[in-house]
Amino acid sequence: MVALAPSLGTILDVRRRAAWREPSALPGFRGAFAFTLVYAGLIILLPLAALVARPWEHSPADLVHGILQPRTLAALRLSFVAALAAAVVNTAAGLVIAWVLNRYDFPGRRVVDALVDLPFALPTAVAGIALATLYGPNGWIGSLLAPLGVKVAFTPLGVFVALLAVGLPFVVRAVQPVLEDLDTALEEAAQTLGANTLQTFARVILPALSPALLTGFSLAFARGAGEYGSVIFIAGNMPGVSEIGPLVIVTRLEAYDYAGAAAVGLTMLAISLAVLIATNWAQVRLARRGAP
Amino acid sequence: MTLTIDRIYKQFGRYPALTGVSLEAKDGEFLTLLGPSGSGKTTLLRVLAGLETPDHGCVFLDGVDFLALSARERRIGLVFQQYALFRHMTVAKNIAFGLDVRPRHQRPAHATIKARVDELLSLTQIEGLGGRYPAQLSGGQRQRVAVARALAVEPRLLLLDEPFGALDTKVRKELRGELRRIHDTTGVTTILVTHDQDEAMALADRVVLMNQGRIEQIGTPAELDAAPASPFVFEFLGGCNRLPCEVGGGVARFEGFAAPLVESIPTKDGYGVALFRPADTRLDLGANAAGLPVRIVDIRGRGALRTIECQTLGGLRLTAELTEQAAAAFEAGQRAKLTARRAVIDAQDAARPDASATVEKLASTTSNAVRR
Numbered sequence: 001m002v003a004l005a006p007s008l009g010t011i012l013d014v015r016r017r018a019a020w021r022e023p024s025a026l027p028g029f030r031g032a033f034a035f036t037l038v039y040a041g042l043i044i045l046l047p048l049a050a051l052v053a054r055p056w057e058h059s060p061a062d063l064v065h066g067i068l069q070p071r072t073l074a075a076l077r078l079s080f081v082a083a084l085a086a087a088v089v090n091t092a093a094g095l096v097i098a099w100v101l102n103r104y105d106f107p108g109r110r111v112v113d114a115l116v117d118l119p120f121a122l123p124t125a126v127a128g129i130a131l132a133t134l135y136g137p138n139g140w141i142g143s144l145l146a147p148l149g150v151k152v153a154f155t156p157l158g159v160f161v162a163l164l165a166v167g168l169p170f171v172v173r174a175v176q177p178v179l180e181d182l183d184t185a186l187e188e189a190a191q192t193l194g195a196n197t198l199q200t201f202a203r204v205i206l207p208a209l210s211p212a213l214l215t216g217f218s219l220a221f222a223r224g225a226g227e228y229g230s231v232i233f234i235a236g237n238m239p240g241v242s243e244i245g246p247l248v249i250v251t252r253l254e255a256y257d258y259a260g261a262a263a264v265g266l267t268m269l270a271i272s273l274a275v276l277i278a279t280n281w282a283q284v285r286l287a288r289r290g291a292p
Numbered sequence: 293m294t295l296t297i298d299r300i301y302k303q304f305g306r307y308p309a310l311t312g313v314s315l316e317a318k319d320g321e322f323l324t325l326l327g328p329s330g331s332g333k334t335t336l337l338r339v340l341a342g343l344e345t346p347d348h349g350c351v352f353l354d355g356v357d358f359l360a361l362s363a364r365e366r367r368i369g370l371v372f373q374q375y376a377l378f379r380h381m382t383v384a385k386n387i388a389f390g391l392d393v394r395p396r397h398q399r400p401a402h403a404t405i406k407a408r409v410d411e412l413l414s415l416t417q418i419e420g421l422g423g424r425y426p427a428q429l430s431g432g433q434r435q436r437v438a439v440a441r442a443l444a445v446e447p448r449l450l451l452l453d454e455p456f457g458a459l460d461t462k463v464r465k466e467l468r469g470e471l472r473r474i475h476d477t478t479g480v481t482t483i484l485v486t487h488d489q490d491e492a493m494a495l496a497d498r499v500v501l502m503n504q505g506r507i508e509q510i511g512t513p514a515e516l517d518a519a520p521a522s523p524f525v526f527e528f529l530g531g532c533n534r535l536p537c538e539v540g541g542g543v544a545r546f547e548g549f550a551a552p553l554v555e556s557i558p559t560k561d562g563y564g565v566a567l568f569r570p571a572d573t574r575l576d577l578g579a580n581a582a583g584l585p586v587r588i589v590d591i592r593g594r595g596a597l598r599t600i601e602c603q604t605l606g607g608l609r610l611t612a613e614l615t616e617q618a619a620a621a622f623e624a625g626q627r628a629k630l631t632a633r634r635a636v637i638d639a640q641d642a643a644r645p646d647a648s649a650t651v652e653k654l655a656s657t658t659s660n661a662v663r664r
Binding site: 190 | 368393
């Protein structure tokens with residue numbers, strides 16, 4: 001998962017090669033490419049088009065007004081700030097976990113490796129209820145934190161905790177294959193040149209992993225910003241305090257305010273897209289560093 | 293910087309990689325560690341680099357216990373087969389790395405580092421490439437960068453692990469000459485690992501020929517060639533024909549074939565398998581010439597050398613390597629007499645072996661070798 005989006009040049013390359021390879025036992029380029037376009041259009045672009053088309057039923061002023069309500073703004077801010085914080089923490093934690101899984105052999109390594117994927121497999125609502133129970137005032141962890149004056153469940157902190165659980169696999173799975181391919185000779189070269197452990201990590205390993213880390217970060221962030229199921233059970237959903245963006249959308253839908261819901265959705269989409277494009281750009285630049 | 297390696301043992305699990313290796317490198321000497329894969333040459337190099345810890349033995353550099361130092365304290369230059377360049381750094385940054393990571397009070401000034409990088413760029417003849425990234429360089433250029441990076445720290449030892457293994461023949465030959473020139477310019481004691489005997493012989497002051505975790509022989513290329521210490525050394529350095537022979541009076545004989553034995557390997561009279569190199573093999577078309585009757589099967593090659601494939605009446609395949617001029621007299625299908633300038637005896641048996649069985653066995657191993 002080095003580059004999220006292939007450049008036009010790569011697409012054309014594939015086309016040139018595919019044209020050469022026909023006839024082949026496998027379906028040719030034309031069919032596969034047409035399928036890709038139609039499928040991506042149906043699954044991704046069409047719903048997005050509907051989302052983009054919807055908010056304009058009212059006047060643009062109404063649209064802006066609908067988004068600029070304090071409650072909506074607070075919810076959007078919570079979603080993105082919590083997602084950002086969780087993605088940052090997950091990037092560091094995911095790197096450590098990927099490192100341990102890759103560089104050390106210990107009993108149960110495969111089990112831990114499989115555990116990382118669990119947040120993918122678990123229904124998000126189940127994860128949310130489990131977290132709410134754990135961190136609730138009477139939960140195992142909640143009851144330990146309560147005397148310290150730390151409340152997790154039903155606060156913005158709860159949102160952050162839920163997003164930690166959701167985003168981790170993205171970072172680990174993005175970093176792991178790159179770490180596997182990383183030549184240990186690089187570390188040995190750095191060592192023999194006199195670099196200490198910290199210098200070897202900071203100057204040799206981290207730069208080599210940075211494109212993958214950035215990929216993991218942006219995926220974890222995008223997923224966190226849009227996360228609904230696991231968050232609503234632990235967040236408490238107090239308007240203006242622990243209410244998240246997706247919940248505002250659901251609330252408006254329940255009030256038959258489809259245009260308003262779409263407006264919030266479009267705003268979230270725009271922000272997420274901007275972040276994805278920015279990280280993707282940086283990531284491609286990092287990955288291509290030095291390539292002609 | 294005299295390097296003394298004393299009885300090094302290293303075992304990986306149950307596999308013995310080094311079994312009592314001792315050798316000494318003089319100041320400024322260029323040694324090559326030569327041997328087949330699995331002979332322990334790379335392990336020995338990694339022990340010197342501090343990337344492997346031996347089970348027993350000592351390494352001293354100018355009397356200082358080298359094994360007590362970590363890899364980063366040894367100040368050695370290490371060059372890898374796959375370059376191991378830092379791909380996110382420019383060539384100049386790669387070369388400067390060993391100086392950049394020094395603690396502040398030991399780190400040279402910026403200008404000094406820059407001057408040193410420029411000096412190394414010109415020593416390795418890649419001036420003007422300082423601003424490029426490794427991905428923008430050819431394989432040969434990358435290995436030049438790797439050598440420059442290793443030399444930047446003014447290493448006490450320059451260690452190279454199959455440095456030309458990933459390069460094509462032309463670049464390899466070119467870099468070989470360059471490396472020798474760089475060594476002669478800097479005077480750094482150099483140890484190079486290779487499995488290519490031409491490379492080892494062309495580069496080294498002395499060749500250390502290793503086999504199965506032991507040193508078979510240490511010597512100058514000329515010494516190894518003229519006085520091999522064992523049949524293994526003789527065979528590894530030349531590639532050999534095999535022929536069952538009767539041994540007597542320092543000569544190996546078989547149905548007209550007679551070759552004087554190399555004197556450096558003691559041989560008893562009796563029977564054994566004679567090894568002789570294609571380059572030492574002679575062919576004669578004369579009807580009354582002495583030699584083993586063979587039929588010429590095939591003549592191959594271009595340039596100055598021809599490889600002539602022959603077959604004995606018993607079906608054994610033997611190869612002769614002749615100059616273009618000498619080979620011009622022969623053509624496929626002719627009958628000739630084959631002898632050799634010199635031979636060594638391997639697998640010496642006290643009793644006479646069943647000759648036909650030996651020939652069959654040899655014929656099958658030879659054809660395997662040819663097929664490979």
